[in-house]
Amino acid sequence: MxxxxxxxxxxxxxxxxxxxxxxxxxxxxxxxxxxxxxxxxxxxxxxxxxxxxxxxxxxxxxxxxxxxxxxxxxxxxxxxxxxxxxxxxxxxxxxxxxxxxxxxxxxRNIPEPAIGRGPHDSPVLPQRTYIGRFRDARLWALGLALAVTFTACVGVLAAAHDYAVSANDRHRYGATWSIAPFAVDSGRQFSPDISPDGRLIAYVAVDADNGSSNSSDIIVRPATGGSATDLIHNGHYNLHPAWSPSGDRLAYLQKLDTESRLIISGRDGRSQRQVSSIHDATSEWTSSGPLADCQKLSWSRDGRSIYLTSQVADLPDYGIVSVSTADGRQHAVTMPPGVDQDCYARISPDGRTLAFARFISHGVSDIYVVSPEGGTPKRLTYVNSEIRGLDWSADGESIIYAVRDLNRSELRVLNVSTGSFGVLPLNSAWASDPVFSPASQSLAFVEQEDRWTIWRARLDHGHIEDAKPFLTTSGQNHSPSVSPDGKTVAFVSDRSGAPEIWFASPDGSQLRQMTHFGGPWLGTIRWSPDSSRIIFDARPGGHATIFMMAAEDSAPAPILQGDFECRRPSWSRRGDYIYYDSTSHGRSQLWTRSLPDAQSTVIGPSGSQDAQESKDGKDVFFLVQNPGSSSSLWKSSTAPGSKASPLSISPTPVLDWTVANDTLLYTQQHRDSFNLVSYDPRSRRSVVLGVMPQDLSPGTPSLAASPDGKWIFYAVVTHVRSDISLATAPR
Known part of the structure; x- marks a missing residue:
């Protein structure tokens, strides 16, 4: 099944x-x-x-x-x-x-929809198969350009009846590939690209294991192994290397504070020149990490253009842009609606089609294709899961892509014509960023695993003390929220196989699962003032939907949903209305929702999001994101018609801030660690309470304080593995 x-x-x-x-x-x-x-x-x-x-x-x-x-x-x-x-x-x-x-x-056999239905339809999902039960041998023989031995093996299996592949079957057919670690040095290695002749692999290396180093280098190493050459090393973040079609040039991005530079260098790292500047703000919707992000550079077949993800003109959209390698002129290829983001641009072998992943929410995306000149994209998949990289097969009939399925990430092969797909049994639970080489019949991919753990620390006379893990487990745990009565900590964990809401006592005991969505992503848990209910956002249908649930023996009920994002809810102090941000008008904007009469009202400027009321209910604090710049905290009175003003505070990670008694607590990156800062809105003074040496989990509101202000809970990245493996088909 x-x-x-x-x-x-x-x-x-x-x-x-x-x-x-x-x-x-x-x-x-x-x-x-x-x-x-x-x-x-x-x-x-x-x-x-x-x-x-x-x-x-x-x-x-x-x-x-x-x-x-x-x-x-x-x-x-x-x-x-x-x-x-x-x-x-x-x-x-x-x-x-x-x-x-x-x-x-x-x-039941029901006709499948035509490829290219609207993004908000509910189509029949395409048939899923494994290599061991592929009915279409041509997809593998031509699509991956595998050798005769492997093609014959698949051809025999194509005549068999459809069946569920056992672990032994997966191991046996996976053995036809020769899989070996390629780059497993200390630190992190990611974003590989194989040269056109299949002989060299360029990739990014970061020295710090947690990815918080202040620079990254581009390394080149022979595909057969051997000594590595530190090709680009200049103290900046150098990312996303891409070989030119002739293999004599290498493009990459140099990431700065406010922009990224597109640079082309010679094969030996010399003769570098800046082609253009782009805005590729870090995406909060992928789990690829703050450096890998959802970016990919792809050359046109004639070498005259490079396709990548960038902010389109002066709009908030992040779509696919082509950049002229001669003069740096930019042309928008895709313009995603609302706050959708287009990622992982890849040109087909014949140069006539551009494939990419469109993210509509956190961890929710699908694969589309479009003409390199632009036009209306055609949707190919309906997985509503996190795509983590893609590439074309040698003949352009298939797309190899990585997708997160519950708490694992697997590589699949998609038939562009039929929409059917198979799973590559590579014995990797965390595969991402695949790159296929027709010349060497090899597949390079990243094996990336992040573990997030919630920690608890005591605030003693304005200092952080006694920091230790709140609960220990593998996988990702984040978004802690303490009930106003101080008796329960709600948080998100994928310990059951998919992200779900769990409850525990403040000491970590009485652990219990509260939701059963089965993925893909949820978070922003907030308690009602009387501790009887929680609200949160989840994505069972694609876009973020706001749910409400009683704290005891109740199922979550959707209260705000649509063909746009409704997310990051919080309660008013009286409990009679909630705050939330919505993209119904394009960019994110802050709203209130009256619970007695279900009336919604816009209260924040364009780009506003993630609101929390002060303890006395007189003020509301919220984030404002301006295109091309970082997010900052703003303040407004809750009285009708009040004018908001900025506080000149920019938390990092952006969602790690919270109201704690009469102050705001937020985190701010300082070199390779994070400071916990207390801000007094009355005196407008900030005080550093201590250092949090771990890397904090990105894209989640993961800082919470107990009602008495004596404890904080926060999510940290406790383990990161990001290595590159090379899978080679038999000759």
């Missing part, structure tokens, strides 16, 4: 009228579906379901308590009611036959 297809159907069911307010039923169904997809039969036994879903103790005896059996009957009835009331043309029907707790998935 196609897991992605099944999980998409599960998300639809959980948001339906039958399930959206039934927290226990949603939890039960999510558990059954997920464990069935993983063939985890032990977790589908009655006793284990009682413990995992219904919080029964370890010594629970199902013979004395029939809760699982009785709730299973209710669950089957709800599934039948859903099937009767909803779209009869859904491709997947989920049922739980009597006599077991194993979910079955009935996949």
């Amino acid at each position: 196609d897991r992605e297809l099944a999980r998409n159907q599960l998300r639809r069911i959980l948001l339906s009228a039958e399930f959206v307010r039934a927290q226990r039923m949603s939890r039960f169904l999510s558990h059954v579906v997920e464990k069935s997809l993983l063939s985890d039969l032990d977790s589908l036994k009655e006793r284990q379901i009682g413990i995992s879903v219904f919080d029964r103790p370890e010594d629970w005896d199902p013979k004395l308590d029939n809760i699982v059996r009785s709730e299973a009957r209710r669950l089957r009835a709800k599934l039948e009611a859903y099937a009767a009331a909803n779209d009869p043309e859904e491709r997947v029907r989920i049922t739980i036959p009597k006599g077991s707790y194993i979910a079955t998935f009935d996949v």
